[in-house]
Amino acid sequence: MRQTVGRVSRAGLSSKRVVALHKKRGHDVASLSDLRRLDLEQVDAVRGRAASWYYPAAAALSGAGAGLVISGGQLAVAASAGAAAAPSGGAIVGAFTADAAVVLGLASRSVGQISLLYGYDPEEPAEKLFVMSVVNAGTATSATAKSAAMADVSRLTQALVRGKAWDVLNETVVAKVSQQFAKAFGFRLTKKGLGKAVPAFGIVVGGTLNWTTLEAIVDAADTAYRRRFLLEKYPHLGEGQGAGSFPDLGPEAQDDGDEEISLLGKLAEAGGPDLR
Structure with missing residues (x-):
């Protein structure tokens, strides 16, 4: 899926x-x-500015639909059909899986569209990695996870701005990284979306969570590509910044159990260049 x-x-x-x-x-x-x-x-x-609202809106519809499947059936249990009306385990798992896939698809498309607007082709192998790193940064919430994600974005930005050779980077390596990232992303989103299983509130929780997730991803994409665009035109702006620095990190979020996803770690494990 x-x-x-x-x-x-x-x-x-x-x-x-x-x-x-x-x-x-x-x-x-x-x-x-x-x-x-x-x-x-x-x-x-x-x-x-259209991308700032229609991608979050589409994701919100998906989240509300998943919440309806997961928790909506529970509302009918007491009203009429009893336990038979409750959603099956397969339906719940399927709803979580489908929603995570849709959100990841919308995330990739929104970042890809923004990359095109700044002059970068999202279909190039190196650009696919950058898109994933931005999605990771946009969905990280804990201080540890966000710092690791921003470090990945910063290191990839520096490597791309400097024209680092990507001799060992090909579609096979990118496909491996993409598969591993999709699993980690799906787990992160599902963990955040457990509130969809709360009767009556699942629809609201699902829609709200997905809206804020896509909104954060679009904002992260605009920041990352804008910074990269400026660094390519004015290299001196990056002087004195460490490989892991990212000035737009903002205040640290409280640690909510969000697990760190290291895209560059997955890249090295898949046989690509080690940029850590």
Whole structure:
């Protein structure tokens, strides 16, 4: 399900369409990479703010639907059919799995769309890793998990800005990392979404959780790509910053049991370059 949703989620993301939008506004671009020569004001003119609400809205619908499947049947137990009306274990597991797959698909698509708007192709192997690192940063909540995720984003940014060779990086390595990350992401989202099983409140919890998750991912993507865009144009902005620094980390969240996901660790384990 994750693989299918992942492929479908990227359908329709077109670099040609983004370039055409810039040309329509009179910007001197011929290819996607030309966007990186533009000023941020020109990028913002095309970017808009629609992604900040329609991806969270779509995720909220998925979360509400999962909450309905998981907890909705419990509302009918006392009303009419008794225990037979309660959702089966298979239905509950399926709802959690489907919801996690949909959220991951929406997350990948939203970050992929933002990457195109800043002039980066989300279908390139190295870019797929960056997309995953941003999704990880956007969903981490505990101080430990968020620090590790931000460190991954920062190290990948530095490596990409410096044009580090990716000789051992190929689709096979990226596929392995993607599979491992999808499992960890699904576990993280399911753990956060256990409130969907609470009768009567599951629908609200599911919708709210998914909305805030996608909203955080979109914000993290905009911050990460904006910073990378500026560092490529003005390398001196990155002088003096450590490999793990990320100025937009903000206040540390309380440790809520969220487990650390090290994307660069998974990359090294899969046979890719060790950027840790």
